[in-house]
Amino acid sequence: xxxxxxxxxxxxxxxxxxxxxxxxxxxxxxxxxxxxxxxxxxxxxxxxxxxxxxxxxxxxxxxxxxxxxxxxxxxxxxxxxxxxxxxxxxxxxxxxxxxxxxxxxxxxxxx
Amino acid sequence: xxxxxxxxxxxxxxxxxxxxxxxxxxxxxxxxxxxxxxxxxxxxxxxxxxxxxxxxxxxxxxxxxxxxxxxxxxxxxxxxxxxxxxxxxxxxxxxxxxxxxxxxxxxxxxxxx
Numbered sequence: 001x002x003x004x005x006x007x008x009x010x011x012x013x014x015x016x017x018x019x020x021x022x023x024x025x026x027x028x029x030x031x032x033x034x035x036x037x038x039x040x041x042x043x044x045x046x047x048x049x050x051x052x053x054x055x056x057x058x059x060x061x062x063x064x065x066x067x068x069x070x071x072x073x074x075x076x077x078x079x080x081x082x083x084x085x086x087x088x089x090x091x092x093x094x095x096x097x098x099x100x101x102x103x104x105x106x107x108x109x110x111x
Numbered sequence: 112x113x114x115x116x117x118x119x120x121x122x123x124x125x126x127x128x129x130x131x132x133x134x135x136x137x138x139x140x141x142x143x144x145x146x147x148x149x150x151x152x153x154x155x156x157x158x159x160x161x162x163x164x165x166x167x168x169x170x171x172x173x174x175x176x177x178x179x180x181x182x183x184x185x186x187x188x189x190x191x192x193x194x195x196x197x198x199x200x201x202x203x204x205x206x207x208x209x210x211x212x213x214x215x216x217x218x219x220x221x222x223x224x
Contacts, residue, residue: 035214040216042214042216042217043198043214045212090155098143098145098157098212099157102155
């Protein structure tokens, strides 16, 4: 059974703070993704990685960066959190097919 | 225009009813189509893929209409456990890469006892 875990379910941060969201998958998947989900907007792709140290920008990369030093771990970094980054953040992984396995999500509130 | 558009609902139907959702997509080069299900406060999970010839999985039937660029999901004999948000997902490129998925904003279904 594929398992994708995220470091926190709920997080509250202040404007300007640097925020780290971590995602770990246990199925040796090559591809990992970070999305944010907002009401009425669906899931929007922030960044994805198809191999260690490899990354590509998604649709909304501004204000975010990522790190993938090990195959199983993909981190999302908010360099200087802003209130418009308050959202649900979902990590996903896939071996290369279409079924993406999602983590439980991190609900981030920036005040 | 959004790449993938869905009626947000909510759809409130009694147990045993048949309900159908439609989804339209804008990129005619899209090759692969899916329905994901997301329960309240949970992560999305793949429900079924949508093939050109249509496909059925138990009470669920998915159809694709390339000419009109829409896909549909039909649920027969609705159960309380079908209550969820249904996400229409489209592969936006011709390469078939999983990294090019576009998610609709979802259609909320509530099945009432």
